[in-house]
Amino acid sequence: MTLHHLSIINYKNLAQVELELSPKINCFVGNNGMGKTNLLDAVYYLSFCRSYTNPVDSQIIKHDADVCMIQGRYLIEGQETEEEIYCGLRRRQKKQFKRNKKEYEKLSDHIGFIPLVMISPADIGIIQGGSDERRRFMDIAISQFDKSYMQALIRYNNALQQRNATLKMEGNAIDHTLLELWEEQMVMDGELIAEKRQAFVKEFIPVFDEFYKRISLSNEKATFDYVSQLNDGNFREILRQTRQRDMALGHTTTGIHRDELEMLLDGFPIKKVGSQGQNKTYFVSMKLAQFHYLLKTGKRRPILLLDDIFDRLDANRVEEIVKLVSSDEFGQIFISDTNRESFDKILSRINNSQHIYSVKNGEVTIYG
Ligand SMILES: Nc1ncnc2c1ncn2[C@@H]1O[C@H](COP(=O)(O)OP(=O)(O)OP(=O)(O)O)[C@@H](O)[C@H]1O
Numbered sequence: 001m002t003l004h005h006l007s008i009i010n011y012k013n014l015a016q017v018e019l020e021l022s023p024k025i026n027c028f029v030g031n032n033g034m035g036k037t038n039l040l041d042a043v044y045y046l047s048f049c050r051s052y053t054n055p056v057d058s059q060i061i062k063h064d065a066d067v068c069m070i071q072g073r074y075l076i077e078g079q080e081t082e083e084e085i086y087c088g089l090r091r092r093q094k095k096q097f098k099r100n101k102k103e104y105e106k107l108s109d110h111i112g113f114i115p116l117v118m119i120s121p122a123d124i125g126i127i128q129g130g131s132d133e134r135r136r137f138m139d140i141a142i143s144q145f146d147k148s149y150m151q152a153l154i155r156y157n158n159a160l161q162q163r164n165a166t167l168k169m170e171g172n173a174i175d176h177t178l179l180e181l182w183e184e185q186m187v188m189d190g191e192l193i194a195e196k197r198q199a200f201v202k203e204f205i206p207v208f209d210e211f212y213k214r215i216s217l218s219n220e221k222a223t224f225d226y227v228s229q230l231n232d233g234n235f236r237e238i239l240r241q242t243r244q245r246d247m248a249l250g251h252t253t254t255g256i257h258r259d260e261l262e263m264l265l266d267g268f269p270i271k272k273v274g275s276q277g278q279n280k281t282y283f284v285s286m287k288l289a290q291f292h293y294l295l296k297t298g299k300r301r302p303i304l305l306l307d308d309i310f311d312r313l314d315a316n317r318v319e320e321i322v323k324l325v326s327s328d329e330f331g332q333i334f335i336s337d338t339n340r341e342s343f344d345k346i347l348s349r350i351n352n353s354q355h356i357y358s359v360k361n362g363e364v365t366i367y368g
Pocket residue numbers: 011012013014030031032033034035036037038039059060061062063064308338359
């Protein structure tokens with residue numbers, strides 16, 4: 001899958017951008033705050049119908065504008081005609097998302113069509129943040145190739161919200177028949193989600209471990225453990241047993257919304273023992289393993305976005321990552337960095353078609 005033409009109007013600080021892109025490596029270089037991440041984020045938006053860095057749509061429209069637009073033209077291996085994806089946002093109005101000029105009824109129908117993996121310094125949140133960040137990682141990774149997972153997740157979250165709302169009712173007003181109805185839905189979808197998460201993690205660990213070893217050039221053992229309350233017994237029974245407690249607390253204390261992905265380095269939680277470079281190696285390896293997994297399960301080669309990821313990594317680790325992503329397994333790549341020299345060093349090791357762009361105050365031009 002390659003994005004060969006990108007048009008942007010008023011996306012954050014990018015007033016107007018028009019780019020013909022390389023099918024292999026596209027580098028964006030510029031000082032801090034110039035718009036490099038915004039550019040990669042616009043590419044991300046076309047895949048996920050949302051920003052990677054800011055979930056509030058009204059805040060991604062340029063401050064002094066009322067409308068914003070992103071349009072991408074893609075080529076798909078083995079398909080003669082191109083695919084055009086359009087996103088239009090207007091303040092206080094529903095966003096428009098179109099494929100080949102036809103508007104999607106549901107945005108979830110689009111997710112997975114343009115497979116993409118973004119790696120950015122914000123991914124440190126997967127390690128350092130709460131368990132919701134790690135569940136989100138699994139959800140995004142699985143949803144991109146498994147629509148039934150995403151639908152089960154939407155239904156589960158809806159049933160969970162409804163159960164919580166029912167639990168919050170005053171003592172006698174609680175409708176137990178209604179509670180059971182929501183619990184039944186949670187059991188059906190929760191068990192399916194837990195099963196799919198378990199299967200994903202099992203396949204994911206060896207690939208991740210391999211990437212970690214290659215990048216770190218060490219024998220450090222990096223691995224995960226998927227922990228779910230659903231492994232402790234029958235979910236229906238667990239919900240019944242915890243109902244009194246949940247009524248007292250006013251929310252649901254058991255279920256797949258409490259799952260955890262324990263991240264370990266040599267048997268210890270990386271959150272506690274990892275250095276900055278090890279943390280970065282860890283989440284970069286996770287994301288590359290996600291790429292590999294998507295490639296294996298999906299029909300199309302994902303696009304890879306590397307946003308300012310080389311900082312804090314030693315020269316050996318940078319070299320290993322560059323070698324990895326320039327191999328044939330990876331397709332089109334977007335890289336951002338502040339330093340032209342570090343790009344030149346990186347690119348001198350790669351024999352591939354490459355474009356270098358300069359990003360300055362929201363303007364993007366081919367580097368002269
Ligand atoms: N809605 C918006 N309208 C206008 N400008 C915005 C909007 N949202 C963010 N910005 C601006 O975008 C800039 C940040 O851009 P971006 O994050 O892409 O920088 P960067 O080039 O990646 O920098 P760094 O190297 O520091 O990561 C900031 O100047 C910020 O004020």
